[in-house]
Structure formats: structure tokens, C-alpha cells
Amino acid sequence: MTPADHPVASRQGFCLCCGGSATFAPDGSWLTPHQVFTEARGIVDTIRAAAATAPIQVHTLRGNVSVLEGSGGNIAVLTGPDGKLLVDAGIGVSRPQLTKALASLGPEPITHLINTHWHFDHADGNEWLHAEGAAILAHENTRKHLIAAQRVEDWNFDFPASPPGAIPADVFATDRSVQLNRSTLALKYYGPAHTDSDISVTFAEADIVHAADIYWNGIYPFIDYSTGGSIDGTIRGAEATLAVTTDKTIIIPGHGQPVSNRAELQAYRDMLVAIRDNVAALKRQGRSLEEIVAAKPTAAYDAKWGQFVIGPALFTKLVYEGV
Template sequence: MYLRSLLFCLACGIGSTAATAAEPAPQQSAQKPGFSELVPGVLSFSGPATTVLLLQTSAGSLLVESELPKTRDALLQALDAVSKEAPRYVVNTHWHLDHSGNNEALAARGSLIVAHVNAGRRMGEDTYLKHLDKMMPAMPAAALPAIAFKGDGTLRLGGQPVQLIHIPRAHTDGDLLVHLPAANVLHMGDCFFNGLYPIIDTGTGGTVDGMLAALDRGLALSNPGMKIVAGHGPVGGQVELQAARDMLAQLRDRVAVLKREGRSRDEVVAAQPSKDLDARWGQGWVKPAQIVGSIYDSLPR
């Protein structure tokens, strides 16, 4: 059972304002995986699926994302190399397995798993993953969030705030942006695909308008020196985040015009509204037909 009460959250250092599935990834590390310094006090681990962050403080550490199950040994060894203790918290930005796949192993070491209630609910039940056309089985109870909350939340560790910002109906319906203001770092999860067309998981509440809202929120938090971590693609900054936002807004508007004209999904995909963008953005796993179709599906009638 999730520990959702505000009293529990406050006792653990989290205050709420209201209180997955594997995705093929474009990045691969040619070197032996390990943590490297992103900024002082924040380390990054570039796994086969996503970028994992480790915040180190005098009061313990916090991990953002837990990667795919196949990365378990490499991730645990990398953690052991930089810390004598397991992370106090592990934050999942959403439910997909490439961001939560080693929750159970980390919980067994004593870490508390933290996620939005919608992400926790989807982890705990069989869930259809539309973009892979696959049913993802429920995770074991030990992998589920110990702390699941609604709205936004804040963890405090070693005097440093970790802001957890929920964006409704973006990549999924349970996305969190993780802002480390003292370190000037923002982890966007899969609300930001750097240099790539994004996945919009319309089967579990994702929408293009929510994705744009997430990118706008990230930009509002950003500054020219900020490190902005993408769910997929390299670590970027304000310029790359703005480019991703501009591309998605442009493509959203093009698809919306065609849909308002009464064209079917197949007709809109066949019209290739992304054609002039594909050379730059469509070279990853998400191809033009998929992003156009997902935008079409998530736009209002």
C-alpha cells in the first residue's frame, strides 16, 4: 500500500500541495558505465535508456530514475563506487520501466521510492503501453513507491530543496520534473527528448498540449547556465529545451489545422506535416508517422 498521507510525507521531508515500460533509447555509452560529475554535488550516470542523476549531500543522497532492469548490476556497482550508503530517496519521473526498472533492487538496499500517485498506480497494475503495443505486467510490491503524492512536492536533503513538479497529461499522466535549484539542475524526464521526436504516451494520459506545458514550465525555471537533463538524448540546456519546444509547437499547429479540416488520422500522417523537420528530429527511435499520429490522437476533436 502506498504511504500517501501528508503526515507521513512531512515526516519524510516531503510536502505536497495537494496531498513503465522500456523505451528503446538513442544514447549508448562506449565506456564502462559509471557516475561522473555534472556539477558539484550532482553526478550523472548515462545508462542504455536514460540519464540517472545522483544528488549527494551531508544528509545522504537522492537518485533520480532507476534505469532498465538489465542495467541493475552496472548501476549498483556505479553507486557503490561513489557512496558507502544507498540513496535515501529514489525519484521516478514517471512509470515507464526504463525509468523505474531497478526500484526493487534499490528498495532492498533501503531506498524510499518516490513518484506521483498516477505513476505509482500504473506501476502497480497491468498497463497497456500503446506505443509498443504491449501489455506491461504490474511491478512487484517491493518496487512500488513508498511515497506517492498528488500535485507538487518538495524533498529536503542536507538543507537542499528538491522540487518535484507534476505536469498533468504530458508524456503520461504522472510526470514529474525534478528541480535542484541549489545546483542549477533540472531533470525533465521524458517531457524532454533532446534533439529527437518525443514519445507521447496517449494510452496513459499523455497529450501534446501537456508536453508543451512541461517544456514551458522547464523554460520558466531555466537560465542560460542551467544543466537540463533529457529523458532521452544528451544533457542539454536552455537553448536545446527551447528548440524542442519550438519544434513541437510548430508540429502541433500543423496537425491541428489538418484535423480541423476533417482529415482522418491516416490522411494526416500521409500528408507528412513533419517532412521539413524529419532530418533533424526524426533520426531516433520515434519516427515521423508516430509523432504525427500521437499528436493527432491527443488533440481535441
């Protein structure tokens, strides 16, 4: 099923059909970047409220790996005799739906959790999953961000420090290999990308890669400059995943339609590069952010990529910050 075939709420993973960053004013004119951010100020609370009732869809892949869609970012699950391992924790208020979905995958207990980065839509469920028995593993920068209060400027939101049970007890700096359920998991640090804490998780035998939030399938991505992200880093992350995958590899994006492939990731990378180059060229001409937004440097891609929470104006602003 292509992204265009999915209903918006399901396709995007957040299940955020009623929120988002509006791009147009009631009179049909483009909002200024400041107006866009004003419209988006309730984004975190809106996402949490939507996750409280959103259904969880289970997508069975191969090699005892499945994807759960509907609570924040896409969650990968590996089942087997060593217990259930989750890649990302979703949003805490989704616990009842996630519990039911996990039970449908078998009777094994939850024993391990890997966070791909620190953002709330991927780590907010850490505390309850740890209480269920999950040992939490993440990059050292994920722990750094979760253990202290964080501000995300482009969400205009201050996150408090996470509770002790939500903090990863096991961290790494560059790479880590995990043997579990007769599978080899390779964890690789992207370097600063979507944030400064992003990792990929490869299920070697199944040839499946969870690319995390360096890849938003069919939608413009959020880039968190407040905690080390950048447009160039996001592009480098996409290119790093392209370099280690083939046409047979299943790629799990952080958001969007949860089952993807190398061709779709390549199209995403090419879109990022084209828009970055468009915005950079306008910025070199000395144009202001408002002038660049009005020039619509994303126009060729908006119909496919600009239909969700990160609209054309906000994405233009995010790219502008990094060029």
C-alpha cells in the same frame, strides 16, 4: 558536445541502436501507421535486451549531482552524507552496470529514489534499488500505475503490476520539498503531459532541473495517451520548465543527450508546436491519418529530431491523436 556529435546508441539513453520504429519500407516508400506499429511491437523487449549489456556513462555536473546515461531514461544522482539519492531507476537488467557506476561516485549507500513517472524505462529498477535501501517517492499517479497492470496501446504492450518492493511508499499530489545532502529538492507535478504522472525535480542550490520525459533532447518524444499523456500536455510541460529556468540552468532531459540547457529546450518546444500546428491544420481539412503521414508534416524537423526510435510516421500519428 552536440547531439549530432554523439553516436546514436549513446545519445539516446535507451542504447537502442538495433530496434526502433521504422518509417520506410524496403522499397523506400513510407510505411502506413499500421505497418509502423507492427514494426515497433517488440520495442519493449528490444530496449530491455539492449539495456542488459549497455555501458553506463557518468556525467558529473555540479553541486554533487551527476547523470547516469545508458539504462532507459537519464538518471540523476545526488551524493552526500545522507546517502545517494537517485532520480529515476532505469531498467532492472542494468543493475550490474549501474552498481558499478554508482560506486564510482563514492561509498555512500543508496538511500532515496524519486520516480519522475511510471514508465518501465524509469521505474523498472525500483525493486532492486529498494532492496539496497532506497525509500521511493513519486507522484500518486505513478503509484496508481505501478500497483496495477497497464496497457500502452502505441507500444502494443501489457505491463504486469509491479512487485511490492517496487511500489513507491511515499506519494504526493502537487508539490513536495525534500532536504537531503545539504540540498533542497523541489518536486513539481506537471499535470497530464507525457503521462498523467510526470514530475520535475529541481536541485535548487545547484540550479539543475530534471525535466523527465516532457523533454527528449534531440529526438521526437513518445507520448503515452493510454495513461493520460497528450501533445498539448507535453508542450505545457516544456513551457513550465522554461518558465522556471535561466540560461545558467542545467536541464536534464528524460532521453537524449543528458546535459542540456534552456536554449535547447526552447528549440524542442518550438518544434513540438510547429508540428502540432501542421498536423492540426491537415486534420481540419478532413484528411485521414494515412494522408497526413504521407504529407510529411514533420519534414522540416526530421533530420534533427527524427533519427531514433520515434520516427516521423509514428510521431505524426502520436500528434494526430491529440489534435
